[in-house]
Amino acid sequence: MCLAIPGKVVETFVHEGMHMARVQFGGVTREACLDYVPETQVGEYVLVHVGFAISRVDEEEAQKTYAALAELDQLSELDAPVVDEAPGTGSTTGSRTGSRTGSRTSS
């Protein structure tokens, strides 16, 4: 569980003083805290560990790493239930299973 998962920042917002983002991982979008990589912009890729971005990565590296993690069955933390996400952002996780060949890994 020390592995961090790369995802694309699709939206940023401030919640209770924290820089937050919606980050897209394959077919799943989850919230992540950007306080540790505050310079991150929408459209960029970050490595996320338990809801916190710890490093920025380029798109090609993100694609490679995501594919490798999928291959290693190391994406299960994304399946943890969503807890009452921020207002207006919905609360649907969808299913990661079967969505890995979506836009991220096929491009």
Place this chain on the structure above:
Amino acid sequence: MKYLDEYRDGDIAAKLVERIKRAQTKPWVIMEVCGGQTHSIVKNGIDHLLPKGVELVHGPGCPVCVTPLEMIDKAHAIARRPDVIFCSFGDMLRVPGSDGDLFSIKSQGGDVRVVYSPLDCLKIARANPDKQVVFFAIGFETTAPANAMLAWQARQNGMTNVSLLVSHVLVPPAIEAILSSPQNRVQGFLGPGHVCAVVGYTEYEPLAARFHVPIVVTGFEPLDILEGVLMVVEQLESGRGEVENQYSRILARGGNQPAQDLIAKVFEVSDRKWRGVGTIPRSGFQLRADFHDFDAERRFNVHAIDTMEPEICIAGQILQGIKKPHDCPAFGNPCTPQHPLGATMVSAEGACAAYYAYGRHLKDADLVMIGANGHGHN
């Protein structure tokens, strides 16, 4: 799948293996520190691709595996309370304590919840003001910024119904303990990539110098691991003992400074007990005095719980690279992922679980080639 195919290209792997064979003239024992690396090595059969003179042994870098039994028992004592919502990462649910696991407490009516992020606990606490929300804050340095933020936010927002059961461990003191042991066989290390993305690798430099041992900070993908092994072997063969960074596309020497700043505000270094290993001095984090109000051990008075490890499980020796899973008489029978005796059989990053998942409990385990489908995978 373009990138995956490119990255796991068998030709590149074969060339790296050939370079390792050419570089290696003497037998060497190399430890991969991170459980994610262990999983990748076993799944892809990387240890079988290497020349016989290069032995990989598996290190302590699986946080679920090294969380001591007494801390699991403290978690269970708290989780059984009717006034508590106990939150944990999913990996911890099936880790056996002295009497069952968190999953069994949940089935007996305990409110045990799996969370994605420590920050979820803030939302749960706000939605349940009449309950105490306790987070099982385990992990290595990679997870420390997330757990630190939970404590920081709870204090900033004056939340009285949030606390953390902290069982945080650190990699460099574990490496030091392994190298200092009279039983040590390890001559070089693949360092943990994502741990170093947070804290950098300056702390490894005095270790490499003092023990004259190569430490190559390495990623977890098959080609990363092969390249890391090559860099360690080249250092060993040329008599060098330095820190090198195989994973420079992800991390720099200094790591993530904002994350380190918040860790330092919330946590301080303390002695920690490691499951199966015992206490290692200054090998973990505890909450600083400013945050004692958020310390679940104090809030629920579970300090006195002290548990002995079961004798049959040899996880402690496996985590130090002294033994391998199939050296254990219980491996595969009776100890399996369905009925684990120790935590290394629970987490996917534990050496025993990885060996079991990829058929290493069978005799004459087949060679698993890079690029082949996961043979023997359940």
